[in-house]
Amino acid sequence: VWKPEDQIGKLIEEIRKEVKDGDIIIGVSGGVDSTVVAVLVHMAVGERAKAVFIDHGLFREGEPEQVVKLLNSLGIKVYYVDARERFLKRLEGVSDCEEKRRIIGETFAEVFTETLSKFPEVKYLAQGTLYPDVIESGAVKGADKIKSHHNVGGLPRWFNLKLIEPLREFYKDEVRKLARALGLPDEVVYRHPFPGPGLAVRIIGPFTREKLEIVRKATKIIEEELEKGGILRKVWQAFAVVGDDKWVGVKGDRRTVGYIVTIRVVESEDAMTADWSRLPYEVIERISTRITSEIPQVTMVTYAVTTKPPSTIEPC
């Protein structure tokens, strides 16, 4: 039987064996994967583990603050890098998904390089890559590349850092079990996967700050309502998407042309396949009412009802 407790000791042992001398840097994102990696590496080599959080401005509301606070509470110091403007400026007006991902990946590598110069003793890079990430990025021979996940082998080789990926043979549910066995709080254990390129992949068409704010606010509403209904933890992911199509609405007595926000809630084991969640109508109704009343630019809310395949989970 697979027991998380048995894995922890083994993983720490492996990290210690691999990380012989020098420091190890971990890019944390608040997700269960990078948090588990940060904790394992910290357990393995103590203060030689350097956690870095790069804020690309594409996180959910309050997320950067929460991440830093959480890791600090676990005794792990976090070096916070505010790179928001650099990312957002470069993304403005960019439509193509892969182009957005490329810009984010490149900018991330750039900011990471600058950050690295602050830690001269670093020789290793730890990442929370999971088994499905390895497959979907085409890193496994014979697998087709579906999307360029910017965190899978995404950092250029010239970093000269040795890559440590303790979770590369694990599935998400196993990582959650590890997280629980490590005593991490529920907010981490049950945290939904969140793409490396953040909210940018949930904006269809040209990237604008307005659409980013719409997606951010709508996502918060979706998460809050699902949490209230006791549903959030039971689904794989739940978020908002916005594009360029407009819908004529009446707000107050005035005709307004507004955005359409799509709710995407899916159930999945490992993100390779996914089903849309059969949410109770009342929950969809509350989310819809709140989105149109709390976000002035939105006049229509839709619900995404396509499985993966043929769709993917994220729109971009």
Ligand code: XMP
């Ligand atoms: P798709 O949209 O391809 O997504 O069905 C599968 C899972 O991967 C997440 N995802 C990403 N995760 N970097 C990540 O770390 C990325 O670039 C990325 N793109 C998609 C997505 O949220 C879903 O859970």
